[in-house]
Amino acid sequence: MxxxxxxxxxxxxxxxxxxxxxxxxxxxxxxxxxxxxxxxxxxxxxxxxxxxxxxxxxxxxxxxxxxxxxxxxxxxxxxxxxxxxxxxxxxxxxxxxxxxxxxxxxxxxxxxxxxxxxxxxxxxxxxxxxxxxxxxxxxxxxxxxxxxxxxxxxxxxxxxxxxxxRSELLNGSRESGISQCGFTPRKPVLLVMGGSLGARRINEVVRSQLQALLTDYQVVHICGKGQRDESLQQAGYRQYEYVTDEMPDLLAMADLVVSRAGSNAIFECLALRKPMLLIPLSKTASRGDQILNARSFEKRGFCEVLLEEDLSDTTFLQALKKLRENRSDLLRCMKEDTQxxxxxxxxxxxxxxxx
Missing domain, CATH: 3.40.50.2000 (Glycogen Phosphorylase B;)
Structure with missing residues (x-):
């Protein structure tokens, strides 16, 4: 039986x-x-x-x-x-x-x-x-x-x-991700994801500063169910409500990641050696578990952290700048980690x- x-x-x-x-x-x-x-x-x-x-x-x-x-x-x-x-x-x-x-x-x-x-x-x-x-x-x-x-x-x-x-995440193709999004391989890719339910505040800041972001990056924005903005149809910017089959390829092509601090997502980024800017769900909207996750990763040198209470157009761009400047150090710490x-x-x- x-x-x-x-x-x-x-x-x-x-x-x-x-x-x-x-x-x-x-x-x-x-x-x-x-x-x-x-x-x-x-x-x-x-x-x-x-x-x-x-x-x-x-x-x-x-x-x-x-x-x-x-x-x-x-x-x-x-x-x-x-x-x-x-x-x-x-x-x-x-x-x-x-x-x-x-x-x-x-x-x-x-x-x-x-x-x-x-x-x-x-x-x-x-x-x-x-x-x-x-x-x-x-x-x-x-x-x-x-x-x-x-x-x-x-x-x-x-x-x-x-x-x-998930084993399939380890088999993504950068070339396939670039092809799916219509991007060029010659410009860095920023992947923004707010979890399956989306992150309205992160979405607002990304869209507010989209032109500034597109100066330095191509942007993949996983914004959550019902949170696409159809008025934003620009070269170098691709929106998804939620991603399943495409995720391995999108992660493979990402140079930097902006994410909430849910455990599954951040450990997947660690396994794939993707430097992260973590914006954990605030204590007013949760029990504070994402803040603890983010601080644990920050202490181990895997990420930069920006609390949602401190999130603004200015602090977001500053944190991204710091992430890009520290990318080599973050990658070194990630590579030294043995999971x-x-x-x-x-x-x-x-x-x-x-x-």
């Missing part, structure tokens, strides 16, 4: 990309794969197209730290999601569950625990998010990306593995735990 694994995670692309890196390896090994996500989240867009993966949509709600009338109704949605996940898991009988986090993962982890199934969690950020913190008591192991995170977890559960990098083969470690841990 074939082994079976359930993946879960969603709400943003960062809660899906590690799963997408792992899924092909289990399919190639002959496992049956299912994915439990929300009925209409980004995870369904990214995973639903995989013909060999069974996608199961469940009800989910957001766990908010602030007042919102949905806080009254969402607990009922979460309860419904737990029941839906429990019922599917009891019928399908997987050997193991792998959770990448996000609010949709909590009902799945609880449903797995109720079915006495082993659960392995993956935490990308330096400090665990709320969904993962709620899930840790019901997990067998918790894989972490930053070594510092191990000390924030029960001693018997934390496993430092490093960053899981563990996290992908192999996680696959081995999942197979051993399932056994």
């Amino acid at each position: 074939k082994k079976r694994i359930v993946f879960t995670g969603g709400g943003s692309a960062g809660h899906v990309t590690v799963n997408l890196a792992l899924i092909p390896h289990f399919l190639e090994a002959g496992w049956e794969v299912a994915y439990i996500g929300s009925t209409n989240g980004i995870e369904k867009e990214l995973v639903g197209v995989l013909a060999s993966v069974r996608y199961v949509g469940i009800s989910s709600g957001k766990l908010r730290r602030y007042f919102d009338w949905k806080n009254v109704t969402d607990p009922f949605r979460v309860t419904k999601g737990i029941w839906e996940a429990f019922r599917f898991l009891r019928a399908w009988k997987p050997d193991i569950i792998f959770s990448k986090g996000g609010f949709v993962s909590v009902p799945v982890v609880l449903g797995g625990w109720m079915n006495r199934l082993p659960v392995v969690i993956h935490e990308s950020d330096l400090t665990p998010g709320l969904a993962n913190r709620l899930s840790v008591p019901f997990a067998s192991k918790v894989c972490v990306t930053f070594p510092e995170t191990v000390h924030r977890l029960p001693a018997s559960k934390g496993v430092y593995v490093g960053a899981v990098i 563990a083969d996290a992908l192999t470690q996680v696959i081995s841990l999942l197979k051993n735990t399932a056994s």
Whole structure:
């Protein structure tokens, strides 16, 4: 009988990309794969197209730290999601569950625990998010990306593995990226990405200073769903709402990267040796995890950091200038870093735990 694994995670692309890196390896090994996500989240867009993966949509709600009338109704949605996940898991009988986090993962982890199934969690950020913190008591192991995170977890559960990098990102072509964008190979390329949901403030500054940027760079701007500006059609400037298949080529041709500080994105840039200007999500809009990620990378000499509270047209251009001037030093530090083969470690841990 074939082994079976359930993946879960969603709400943003960062809660899906590690799963997408792992899924092909289990399919190639002959496992049956299912994915439990929300009925209409980004995870369904990214995973639903995989013909060999069974996608199961469940009800989910957001766990908010602030007042919102949905806080009254969402607990009922979460309860419904737990029941839906429990019922599917009891019928399908997987050997193991792998959770990448996000609010949709909590009902799945609880449903797995109720079915006495082993659960392995993956935490990308330096400090665990709320969904993962709620899930840790019901997990067998918790894989972490930053070594510092191990000390924030029960001693018997934390496993430092490093960053899981999608193998296809390592095979991008600079020439293909330049061809796709209609760029010239003779001018540096600046890649700006604000995450799968976009970054409105970064978008505003980039567009405000576009003419100044185009003096020195060709600009690829991944701006987020529904945030394209169709009035900006200029040579040397290419906009995308969100990128999937093209990402390896876009990263391969990028000389400098401006990004939020989500863990998956910054570790991918580190693996590809792309000097970064990180503009982490502010504390007013998050729990501050991206700031911790960015400061950790800054301390290790991998990036420059510009806090969103300090972001303006002037500071943005100044920070880019500093990034370009320090590019050689950043590249040297990146090349000296030796990353563990996290992908192999996680696959081995999942197979051993399932056994």
